[in-house]
Amino acid sequence: MSRQMGDSHRRFLQTMMSNGVISSSQASALHRHCCETHGAHYSQEKVEDFISVINAQLQPLFMHIRKGMSEEDGLDYFALVNMAKTDITKMSSDYADNELELFRKTMDLIVDSENGTASSTDILNCADSLQTKKLKKKETEHVLNKFVQDKWLNEIEGEYTLSTRCIIEMEQHMRTIYPDLIKRCFVCHNIAIQGQICENAVCGIKIHLPCVARYFKGRTDPHCPSCNDFWTHEIPEVQQYSSQTLQSQSSCAKENTAGPSTSSTLATRRSRRS
Amino acid sequence: MSQRSAGSGARRSRPGRSQVILDDDEPDVSSQPSSSQVQRARCSFTPQQIEQKVAEVVQFILIKDQKKIPIRRADVVKHVVKEYKGQYPGIIRRAGQTFEQVFGLNLVEIDSKNHVYILVNKLHPLPGEPISMCPGSPKTGLLFVILSLIFMKGGTVKEILVWNTLKKLRVYEGVKHEEFGDVKKLVTDVFVRQKYLEYVRIPHTEPLEHEFRWGARAEQEVSKMKLLQFIGELHNEEPQTWTQQYREAASVESNPR
Numbered sequence: 001m002s003r004q005m006g007d008s009h010r011r012f013l014q015t016m017m018s019n020g021v022i023s024s025s026q027a028s029a030l031h032r033h034c035c036e037t038h039g040a041h042y043s044q045e046k047v048e049d050f051i052s053v054i055n056a057q058l059q060p061l062f063m064h065i066r067k068g069m070s071e072e073d074g075l076d077y078f079a080l081v082n083m084a085k086t087d088i089t090k091m092s093s094d095y096a097d098n099e100l101e102l103f104r105k106t107m108d109l110i111v112d113s114e115n116g117t118a119s120s121t122d123i124l125n126c127a128d129s130l131q132t133k134k135l136k137k138k139e140t141e142h143v144l145n146k147f148v149q150d151k152w153l154n155e156i157e158g159e160y161t162l163s164t165r166c167i168i169e170m171e172q173h174m175r176t177i178y179p180d181l182i183k184r185c186f187v188c189h190n191i192a193i194q195g196q197i198c199e200n201a202v203c204g205i206k207i208h209l210p211c212v213a214r215y216f217k218g219r220t221d222p223h224c225p226s227c228n229d230f231w232t233h234e235i236p237e238v239q240q241y242s243s244q245t246l247q248s249q250s251s252c253a254k255e256n257t258a259g260p261s262t263s264s265t266l267a268t269r270r271s272r273r274s
Numbered sequence: 275m276s277q278r279s280a281g282s283g284a285r286r287s288r289p290g291r292s293q294v295i296l297d298d299d300e301p302d303v304s305s306q307p308s309s310s311q312v313q314r315a316r317c318s319f320t321p322q323q324i325e326q327k328v329a330e331v332v333q334f335i336l337i338k339d340q341k342k343i344p345i346r347r348a349d350v351v352k353h354v355v356k357e358y359k360g361q362y363p364g365i366i367r368r369a370g371q372t373f374e375q376v377f378g379l380n381l382v383e384i385d386s387k388n389h390v391y392i393l394v395n396k397l398h399p400l401p402g403e404p405i406s407m408c409p410g411s412p413k414t415g416l417l418f419v420i421l422s423l424i425f426m427k428g429g430t431v432k433e434i435l436v437w438n439t440l441k442k443l444r445v446y447e448g449v450k451h452e453e454f455g456d457v458k459k460l461v462t463d464v465f466v467r468q469k470y471l472e473y474v475r476i477p478h479t480e481p482l483e484h485e486f487r488w489g490a491r492a493e494q495e496v497s498k499m500k501l502l503q504f505i506g507e508l509h510n511e512e513p514q515t516w517t518q519q520y521r522e523a524a525s526v527e528s529n530p531r
């Protein structure tokens with residue numbers, strides 16, 4: 001297999017750059033498309049090798065294509081990460097100062113919350129006390145919309161969460177500024193923002209919703225994998241999370257273009273907490 | 275590129291100041307021949323530092339290019355290159371190599387007097403991509419219609435003709451379009467700043483009239499032959515039907531830029 005960068009890799013990278021984040025099924029379809037377009041050798045299971053060739057070239061430029069799991073649908077996504085600036089300043093070319101401050105405040109709210117969400121009401125309240133320049137209600141809504149469109153936040157029924165892209169890109173940054181608040185998922189060991197937390201105060205482990213679904217699948221009497229206390233939360237259905245079978249269908253790419261935010265799996269999540 | 279990154283590792287191990295000068299213009303220190311360490315440290319950089327600067331320049335240009343706004347040398351120097359100014363030609367050349375070899379983009383100087391650059395995509399976006407290489411493509415569609423019109427009309431069209439053509443597509447000059455927003459602004463300002471179109475005043479017209487031409491980015495990035503094939507398919511004709519346009523497209527194609 002060639003480790004040399006070719007036009008197939010360049011086309012893949014350019015598509016990553018203009019989209020920011022793509023699902024792993026999209027990555028597979030794109031991998032195939034790029035290889036076929038430029039007559040490069042294609043082997044279906046080699047998408048990660050293909051990406052590692054690109055990453056070797058990106059390394060001196062402090063960029064990296066990194067894989068991460070969506071906290072909502074449990075699927076893998078690839079995001080193009082800029083490691084030169086590991087904080088929010090990388091968004092700075094697209095947003096004004098007060099918009100960035102709003103983003104920071106939103107992130108604070110989300111990370112501070114137990115379940116990894118922030119309500120639009122709470123965010124609107126923040127907008128009133130921005131130090132840079134206050135945002136009116138209408139402006140705040142517009143900016144929040146832009147964050148969703150640019151795939152930094154997801155929104156469902158007025159509740160905001162950090163997008164997969166945001167988590168992949170800003171994991172390092174979040175670990176630095178919220179060292180005590182950021183937990184790892186007990187099941188998959190990745191950073192966990194949205195999830196369920198063990199009610200046992202001395203335990204308090206966190207598990208992603210898709211990981212909860214997989215882990216407790218078929219168990220009528222779920223217990224915490226760490227402290228063995230009863231797991232009090234509602235267990236989401238696993239079927240909704242397991243769509244890895246979509247992998248090789250290129251048609252799914254179209255349905256997915258709206259990004260992870262369109263995931264319908266959230267319906268169950270909403271009923272979980274009072 | 276691969277050689278460069280392989281080499282940089284080796285070079286990194288000896289941070290010698292003596293072998294600083296790469297193959298590029300060196301900073302002008304000749305007027306002040308000083309052997310003091312301070313002076314040298316200020317004017318010379320390790321290959322590693324240069325490497326870092328190249329990476330920063332690449333990042334800077336990529337960010338600027340997201341909005342398709344041409345990049346001015348003055349801005350690159352002011353915001354990124356700074357005290358490495360003397361090394362600028364080498365740095366920008368290396369950045370250009372990186373764009374080509376890693377990203378499939380050409381860094382093209384479209385104005386050599388004021389040193390203005392754009393990034394041009396060497397890999398043409400294709401129909402039927404599983405994910406679009408350039409999202410926001412409805413606007414690209416609009417642009418293509420205008421570029422086609424200009425090309426078919428011999429290189430220049432009056433503004434009024436553009437609006438009359440767009441009317442047939444239900445895009446109106448003074449009306450906010452749900453996809454494009456302020457169409458007038460998009461066509462006469464955004465596309466113009468992005469260097470896809472030129473929008474020039476026709477002299478001695480009263481009231482004032484304007485005409486459109488292809489902009490520098492369009493000349494670089496859009497294949498006239500592909501455009502003609504596309505138009506041919508629309509009209510169910512061979513591209514050769516349009517003799518003059520075909521000749522022009524073929525001549526561009528045979529003289530790669």
Ligand SMILES: [Zn+2]
Pocket residue numbers: 185186187188189190207208211
């Ligand atoms: Zn997990």
Ligand SMILES: [Zn+2]
Pocket residue numbers: 198199200203204205224225226227228229
């Ligand atoms: Zn527990």
